[in-house]
Amino acid sequence: MKIIRREFLKSATAAGLGVGLGAPPLMAVTGSSGDAGIAAGIAARPSMAAPLARPNFLVLIADDMTFRAIHALNNPEIETPNLDRLVHSGCSFTHCFHQGAWEPAVCVPSRHMLNTGLTGFRARRLVDQTPLWGETFGQAGYDTYFIGKWHVTEASLKRSFREIGREGPGMFVSGLTAYNRPSPGNTWTPWDTSLRGHWIHTDIWENARHDEIKHSAQIWADGASDYLLKQAGSNTPFFMYVGFNSPHDPRQSPKEFVDRYPKERIEIPPNYLPEFPFDQGDHRGRDELLAPFPRTHEAIQVHRAEYYAHITYMDTQIGRILDALEKSGKAANTYVIFTADHGLAVGQHGLMGKQNLYDHSIRMPLLISGPGIAKGKRIDAMVYQHNLFATTCDLAGIPIPKTVEFPSLADLITGSSEREKYDAIFSYMEWNMPAMANWLKPPVIQNYRMSQRTVRTRSHKLIIYPLAGMTQLFDLEKDPWEIHNVADKTEHAALKRSLRQRLVSLQRELGDDLVLPQI
DSSP states (O other): OOOOOTTHHHHHHHHGGGOOOOOOGGGOOOSOOOOTTSOTTOOEEOOOOOOSSOOEEEEEEESSOOSSOOTTTTOTTSOOHHHHHHHHHSEEEEEEEOOEESSSOTHHHHHHHHHHOOOHHHHHHHGGGSOOHHHHHHHTTOEEEEEEOOOSOHHHHHHHOSEEEEEOOSSOOOOGGGSSOSOTTOOOOTTOGGGOTTEEEGGGSTTOSSOOEEEHHHHHHHHHHHHHHHGGGOOSOEEEEEEOOTTSSSOOOOHHHHTTSOGGGSOOOTTBOSSOSSOOSOTTOTGGGGSOSSOOHHHHHHHHHHHHHHHHHHHHHHHHHHHHHHHHTOGGGEEEEEEESOOOOTTBTTOOSSOSOSHHHHEEEEEEEOTTOOTTEEEEEEEEGGGHHHHHHHHHTOOEETTOOSOOOHHHHHTSOOOOSOSSEEEEEEEEEEEEETTSSSOEEEEEEEEEEEEEOSSEEEEEETTTTEEEEEETTTOTTOOOOOTTOGGGHHHHHHHHHHHHHHHHHHTOOOOOOOO
């Protein structure tokens, strides 16, 4: 993937939104000039022509939802009837990835990249100096609305949306008993509303008429549905962003949903391990302490059952939002997008979290339905979730800010082109952040030091762990669950060198200055 020139790092600070950036050929977006009404000061590339009636956009983003978690696509164990509706009514990207993280809360970097369109090594520094996704639509004449989880800067939230509903935290906390489960004497249950977490007392909001206990997903769906129904009489197009905290732990949902997934019926994933074989940099991080060591079949079944129940409950709330969209009369001219910030291990490779570069953690769902999109379409091309900024601009006929580095996927969605954007996907984990773990008793200092790089093609994945001195190579065509490391096989020596060189090339393009060891 080619990246805009490095002069941006100097000029952006001085010129702010007025900076215009040149995009090399691979990043260019084809098409005619877009709507000239976007505010002056945001330099923009041409975009595809807008339809006669400007379309609406409903963006639904989950938290910690792996790509293998939608019934209609790839998982017969889970019930997701409303996400299945989107699969059948539109197009599904089966190989969607995030580009990496600079901290253990992977959702933060992912959402920075999504809302700025900047690649991983620039999004962190330039989020408050860059045209934002919602802001770009607002300045093009859209009503913009947000509710739920944001987890970017507060200034960027206020700049992105004209109407802000209730904002949730980065993650909900349900106490120490939510960890090290299952274990003797631990009675924590997902449906116990006294345990807080996703179970919210509504009197925390000043305008609450009386105190109720509701699940976060229900509250976000309430606000989103109300907003959609208010749009019924409006002629102004809307761009709305619903940030679910689900299915991030604590994985809570009503008992009737948990009862749908008896733990003894939950399959153990093929890449299950009792424990990860080496310290990859987050061996005892917060996510990993959710289940005991070593991981037992019972523990994995408990956590996966509650994970599935949480997703199914969120799916029910998504159904309420989709129903409100239908009632508003706006459904025919609305693009509905469902995705997640990243995936999750939940027992795969001996891991519980997302601080790793296996597909279960860097790969997420991406569903898009709406006007002009073929029903039931599957696209296997490798893409980034962060392509959505440019893609939606293209679909709306809005100029794409020149700061946006991830190209539009509109031509793939509409079928006007089948040319893939990427021949390889890059992702990384890099941080060194000692932190006080106040939720442990007594509080302790934990040193979160992580360094990982991967390059993934359609057929192979190379992962390098510089700090651990480890290398992994997977043949994804033969081994999609990434079980068999073939890095030490002599017959793969040339391939390994070639992939390392491709990885180094991507590092240069993206501004990653880490020097990789020879392998």
